[in-house]
Amino acid sequence: MPQAPAWALLSAPPRTQAPAPPPNLRSPRAPAPPLSRPRGSDGALGLETCTALVSEVISFPVVQLHLNRTAMRASQKDFENAMSQVKLLKKDPGNEVKLKLYALYKQATEGPCNMPKPGVFDLINKAKWDAWNALGSLPKETARQNYVDLVSSLSSSLESSSQVEPGTDRKSTGYETLMVTSEDGITKIMLNRPTKKNALNVEMYHEIMHALKAASKDDSAITVLTGNGDYYSSGNDLTNFTDIPPGGVEEKAKNGAILLREFVGCFIDFPKPLIAVVNGPAVGISVTLLGLFDAVYASDRATFHTPFSHLGQSPEGCSSYTFPKIMSPAKATEMLVFGKKLTAGEACAQGLVTEVFPDSTFQKEVWTRLKAFAKLPPNAMRISKEIIRNREKEKLHAVNAEECSVLQGRWLSDECMNAVVNFLSRKSKL
Numbered sequence: 187m188p189q190a191p192a193w194a195l196l197s198a199p200p201r202t203q204a205p206a207p208p209p210n211l212r213s214p215r216a217p218a219p220p221l222s223r224p225r226g227s228d229g230a231l232g233l234e235t236c237t238a239l240v241s242e243v244i245s246f247p248v249v250q251l252h253l254n255r256t257a258m259r260a261s262q263k264d265f266e267n268a269m270s271q272v273k274l275l276k277k278d279p280g281n282e283v284k285l286k287l288y289a290l291y292k293q294a295t296e297g298p299c300n301m302p303k304p305g306v307f308d309l310i311n312k313a314k315w316d317a318w319n320a321l322g323s324l325p326k327e328t329a330r331q332n333y334v335d336l337v338s339s340l341s342s343s344l345e346s347s348s349q350v351e352p353g354t355d356r357k358s359t360g361y362e363t364l365m366v367t368s369e370d371g372i373t374k375i376m377l378n379r380p381t382k383k384n385a386l387n388v389e390m391y392h393e394i395m396h397a398l399k400a401a402s403k404d405d406s407a408i409t410v411l412t413g414n415g416d417y418y419s420s421g422n423d424l425t426n427f428t429d430i431p432p433g434g435v436e437e438k439a440k441n442g443a444i445l446l447r448e449f450v451g452c453f454i455d456f457p458k459p460l461i462a463v464v465n466g467p468a469v470g471i472s473v474t475l476l477g478l479f480d481a482v483y484a485s486d487r488a489t490f491h492t493p494f495s496h497l498g499q500s501p502e503g504c505s506s507y508t509f510p511k512i513m514s515p516a517k518a519t520e521m522l523v524f525g526k527k528l529t530a531g532e533a534c535a536q537g538l539v540t541e542v543f544p545d546s547t548f549q550k551e552v553w554t555r556l557k558a559f560a561k562l563p564p565n566a567m568r569i570s571k572e573i574i575r576n577r578e579k580e581k582l583h584a585v586n587a588e589e590c591s592v593l594q595g596r597w598l599s600d601e602c603m604n605a606v607v608n609f610l611s612r613k614s615k616l
């Protein structure tokens with residue numbers, strides 16, 4: 187059974203001590219914490235409670251940062267990077283360090299502790315208060331610097347001993363083609379090439395894989411893919427076809443098929459609820475992948491278009507298997523073979539989209555709903571997804587392999603090359 191990261195658990199207080207209502211440690215600008223925390227029958231803090239508490243200690247500063255943006259100038263970027271880095275730590279730095287981080291953050295953003303001291307039985311809030319209060323009149327700038335230094339020392343000492351895959355220590359801010367954020371239990375992966383309608387270039391394929399791997403291990407409950415700008419995505423970037431290596435087009439096609447197979451494989455294997463927030467038109471691979479998502483919410487501005495025949499290509503993203511199952515073979519054929527473009531309403535009627543929202547309220551309504559989902563017990567959600575999806579996994583990997591192999595041949599065809607040349611020479615558009 188998937189476990190919450192060990193470091194998401196703060197030590198439980200001794201059983202004998204009765205929970206007392208904690209005074210609020212937060213500034214008036216901050217959201218108020220729950221007054222008491224549910225405990226298990228053994229008196230320990232429950233898993234969700236502990237996770238929420240860690241979010242409070244670790245993630246809460248991210249919210250605060252936005253509120254205090256104007257107050258920080260000198261090392262704002264370092265400070266912001268340090269906060270992102272904290273969330274990427276793969277190992278529990280321990281309660282003592284977490285309290286130190288909390289205290290330095292509060293000092294850096296609010297100055298010396300000015301809150302009433304919590305009661306003796308309010309162990310957690312008292313520990314936080316003590317840590318902050320212990321910093322006395324340490325100047326804000328020094329606290330900020332100490333925070334950055336502490337995170338940097340943690341990153342080197344904890345990351346080097348963890349078994350992470352190469353590159354997984356990359357910061358969420360370090361992406362070229364994506365914006366990745368983690369807040370309120372949701373990791374949001376936003377395609378971020380709006381001037382190119384979020385077309386997927388080779389860099390973006392790699393970055394999405396990286397972001398999904400990181401999201402599968404982070405402490406968020408759900409993961410969301412969406413687009414920046416007016417498009418969700420215009421699909422594969424057709425300039426991907428232009429950079430021919432010394433081995434010629436055959437090598438290009440072979441490498442493309444390897445990349446595509448690995449890319450789609452990441453969606454098949456993604457362990458947490460994966461939700462698409464389709465903010466605008468979607469084309470090609472950004473549509474076919476939707477069959478591998480757990481829920482798809484769409485603006486009524488969105489359209490769904492898979493013009494593979496027009497492009498001399500063939501379906502991918504496991505759509506040759508998922509679409510006929512979702513919407514019937516004939517409807518799937520209209521889309522995948524004849525390139526029929528669906529409106530959001532039609533896609534919803536076919537089962538490809540879960541729900542459609544008016545564009546004017548889309549973001550507000552969807553994110554309210556997602557935040558509520560993200561509060562559900564994460565392990566239960568994972569396990570339920572697993573039981574819904576797992577018996578299909580082997581089949582999906584086989585379909586993926588077959589689709590990539592067929593597509594590799596298609597990329598070498600005149601039909602495909604002509605379509606790409608026509609688009610790149612501005613002779614055609616969808």
Ligand SMILES: CCCCCCCCCCC/C=C/C(=O)SCCNC(=O)CCNC(=O)[C@H](O)C(C)(C)COP(=O)(O)OP(=O)(O)OC[C@H]1O[C@@H](n2cnc3c(N)ncnc32)[C@H](O)[C@@H]1OP(=O)(O)O
Pocket residue numbers: 381382383385386388420421422423424425426427438439441442443445446469470471472493494497499502597609614615616
């Ligand atoms: C051997 C190859 C190896 C490849 C590596 C692996 C790849 C795996 C491949 C998986 C298979 C995937 C298949 C698909 O996704 S098929 C779908 C492909 N997409 C398209 O055909 C869409 C093409 N774009 C358009 O038709 C129009 O741009 C669009 C209708 C989407 C929007 O039109 P509009 O008029 O509103 O906007 P512009 O055309 O002016 O677009 C703005 C700029 O964005 C550029 N653009 C948009 N989409 C793409 C794209 N898909 N590829 C490249 N560039 C794109 C467009 O050119 C404009 O750029 P400029 O401002 O510089 O002119």
